[in-house]
Amino acid sequence: MVPVVSLLALWGFATVTTAQDVSRLRQLQRVDTQVREPVSDAVVALQAERRAAVRQVAAPSQERAAALQQEARRTDAAVQRLRLDDRHTVVAGGDVPAAVTGRLAEFVTRVEKLRTLRTAVIGRKATWDATYEQYTGSVTAAFGVFGALTGIQDTGPGSDARVLLEFARSGEMLAREDALLTSAHLTRSLGAERLRLFTGAVWTRRSLAESAATDLRGPERTAWRELTAQSAYRQLQAAEDKVLAAPAGLKAAEIVPATAWDTAHTAVSTRLRAIETDARRVAADRADPVSGGILTPAGAAVLLGLAAVAASLVISVRIGRALVVELISLRNSALEIARHKLPHAMRRLRTGEEIDIQAEAPPGPAAQDEIGQVGEALGTVHRAALSAAVERAELAGSISGVFVNLARRSQILVHRQLTLLDTMERRADDPSELGDLFRLDHLTTRMRRHAESLIILSGAAPGRAWRMPVPLTSVVRAAVSEIEDYARVEVRQLPETAITGAAVADVTHLLAELVENAAQFSPPHTKVRVSGEPVGNGYALEIEDRGLGMGKEVLTEANRRLEESEALDLFDSDRLGLFVVSRLALRREIKVHLRTSPYGGTTAVVLLPTSLLQSALTVPPAPRPDPADEKRPAAATEPVPRTNGTPVPAAAPRPVLEAQTETPVPPGVTSLRLRGAPPQTQDGELPRRVRQAHLVPQLREEPPAEEPDDPAADDHTPERTPEQVRDRMTAYRNGWTRGGGAAPGTAAPGSEGAEA
Structure with a gap:
């Protein structure tokens, strides 16, 4: 291309010059x-x-x-x-x-x-x-x-213009002669001054005519010679000579008759104008842009240069075609590998598919030249990259399998431990012992969440599931119960709604990760507030802390990770919670966005889609607990771990319904004490559970009306329902048991049958 470019430069210069001409x-x-x-x-x-x-x-x-x-x-x-x-x-x-x-x-x-x-x-x-x-x-x-x-004008057109100018001046001198002589004919006098002007006009005309005639070309010169050979021109010169020879005055004015002068002058002047017109037309034709610019040596150089450039390009393309084609093929192969084949293979490996390295990157023919050797080396690199990716995927799959296996085992043990703790809590009578059991229950609940996080990181699904919808308030409180600083979390009153049973475990886990993150990165004396409200396309929950917050770049990177849900980086252990949240959000189509709080901390906005929501009024009431099993949690949050698709009983931690006195609640609504939280005691008594505290207000039963003091009103007392009778008898039985007496139907301690 170097000689072609040089030739193009020369051709361009010639073209520009010709275009200027x-x-x-x-x-x-x-x-x-x-x-x-x-x-x-x-x-x-x-x-x-x-x-x-x-x-x-x-x-x-x-x-x-x-x-x-x-x-x-x-x-x-x-x-x-x-x-x-x-x-x-x-x-x-x-x-x-x-x-x-x-x-x-x-x-x-x-x-x-x-x-x-x-x-x-x-x-x-x-x-x-x-x-x-x-x-x-x-x-x-x-x-x-x-x-x-x-x-x-240039040299050629300028010469033509000079000849035409001299010829025109010659015609002007003849016109001056005519003006002087015709007026003298009328006045019958040609004075000395006018005779002098006439003499100057004559000699000037003759000089200019001879000078212009010498430079006339072709037909114009022939026409001038014909004019000078005509009798009219000779008569004109004879008349001029007579006037020049005559003395000034009457003699000079009358020496040439007016008729003879007019005839000779008219013929000569007409012929002179015709020659001048023809010469001007020929000069204009010679100055035509086409004939004077293109049909010249410069124009020919432009055309020949264009032909030379075209020929050079054709020759260069024909000579370099094989090299260029090979280079383009090599470039396309490299781009195809870098932009399509390798990324596509990586995506397939991440999704768990198996790939055949020989089918993905088959060996090509033996290389014949240097470019072929580069292509062969590129194919070798491609196969090596695929082999490394396959090995890494197999290693990651093996690690994930190990994680899932260990997490499943830990999950089974944690469920068994929770069942045991639940049994021990029912038997405990000592308030301090019961408080320790609650704290141990809370730690076990957190262990269960970490085991589920490990399962989620491995790409599997946790084993807990619910069949029935659960109120959103219970889900939020269950999430709060799974963090360490649950006492710092303030849950605002949430509008009534419920989460579908299949999504309860994932939503609880997602909220627990966000609430724990807010509690860990905020001062211990501050509160973490959880609030929410229905929006047009779902339900929005806001988790706000008042900590140091996150920088702009860190916040942008965190939101990007939440949106893209990229693959887990085993070396980025500080972002495991964020990865768990992104995995759960992707699975349930939940949108999570972090933003700066006006109080200086960070606010996490969780948008639950409409597909996960269900009206709280359609949630069936939890089955009434058995009197002997009063301490068991509500069935609405009972986890049902599954093994091979078959439900197995497990006593996983869940929100425990108990009256709280430290957090103000709306009238008629008992706040929810989370599982594992230390019990609240009054005067050394054991904690008491409030019935129906876990139900939404619409499903709570009205307390029975007080019996009137007036005996006459007995006839109007409503009849007690079997459920009310059972509740009252259960309360009597529990009070009897707390007082140290044996439960009805059992032998007293130390008597026969006590062992039974």
Whole structure:
């Protein structure tokens, strides 16, 4: 490409030069059309008007005055072609030199001043000398325009313009001779001064005509020779010689008859104008942009250069085709591997698919040259990368399997431990011992969450599941119960709604991770507030802490991880909780977004989709607990671990319904004490559980009305339902047991059958 580019540069230079020449010729052609031709017509009109004006001054008459007016109109029409408006000529604001613009403006101004002279001539108030000098000055100004136009042309067109200018001046001298001699015929006198002007015009005409005739070309030179050989031209020269030889005065004016002069002058001047017109037309043809720009050596160089450039390109392409094709094929192969094959194989490996390395990157034919060797090396690198990715995927799968196996085992042990703790809590009578059991219950609940996190990180699903919807408040409180600093969490009153049973475990785990993160990264004396409300496309929960917050870049990176749910990086152990949240959010189509809190901390916004929500009014009430099993948690949050798809009983930790006195709650609603929280005691008594505290307000049963003191009102006392009777008897039985007595139907301690 180096020689091709060099040739292109030379061709471009020749093309630009030729284009400039063509542009200059187009400019000259435009100037010739807009300026030269109108000025030439104006000069002819001024010469005719000058002849009519001096004849009117020499011998005034109505006929000569009418002739003067007619010639004046022709002059004005010719000059009008040179004007754009009252102030500007046709070259104003154009790309012509300032000399042309100034001289053309001067010529137009001089012609405009002739209007006063015409009036004076027609009114017989002008002198002959003033009339002749003013008209001659206007014609001289026109020749000044021609001289300025000659200066803007190149060598060839400039020579043609010089010849035409000399020929035009020769015609002007002949017109001056005619003006002087015709007026002398009318006045019958040719004074010494006018004779001197006549003599100068004659010799100037002859000199200019001979000089221009020498440079005429072809047909114009032939036409000039024919003109000089005609009798009219010889008669004109003879008449000039007679006037030049005659003395000034009457003799000089009458030595040549007017009829002979007019005949000779008219024939010669007409033929001179025809030669000048033909010469101007031929010069314009030679200055044509096509013939003068393209059909020249420079134009030929441009065309030949273009052909050479095209030939060079064809040769270069043919010579380098094989190399270019191989390079493009190698580049496409590399891009295909880097942009499509490897990423696609990585995605398949992440999803657990198996790939065949030989099918994905089959070996190619043996390399024949250096480019083929590069392609072979690229294929080897591709297969090596796939092998490494497969090994890494197998290692990750094995590690995930180990994690899932260990997590499942830990989960079974934790469930058994929770069952044992639940049994021990029921038997405990000592308040301090019961408090320790509750704390141990809470630690075990947190262990269960960590085991489930390990299962989620391994790509499996945790074993807990619910069949029935659970109120959102219970889900939030269950999530709070699974963190260490649950006492710092303040759950605002949430509008009634429920979570579908299949999503309860995932939503609880997701909220627990976010609440624990908020509690860990905020001062211990601050509160973590959980609030929520229904929105147009679901339910929005906000978890707000008042800690140090997160930087802008860290916050952006965390939100990106939450949205993309990228693969787990085993070396990024600080982000495991964030990865668990992203996995759970992706599984349930939950949107989680972190933003800066106005209090300086961080607010996590959790948008639960409508598909996970169910009206709380449609949630069936939990089955009433057995009196002997009062301490068992509500069935709505009972986990049902599954092994091989078969439900197995397990006593997983869940929200424990108990009255709290430390957190204000709405009237008629008992707050929820979370599982594992230390019990609240009063005067050393054991904690008491409040019935129906876990139910939503719509499902709670109204307390029975107090019996009236008036015996007469007994007839109107509503009959107790079997459930109310059972509740009352259960309360009696529990009170009896707490008082140290044996339960009804069992033997007293130490008596026969106590062992049973």
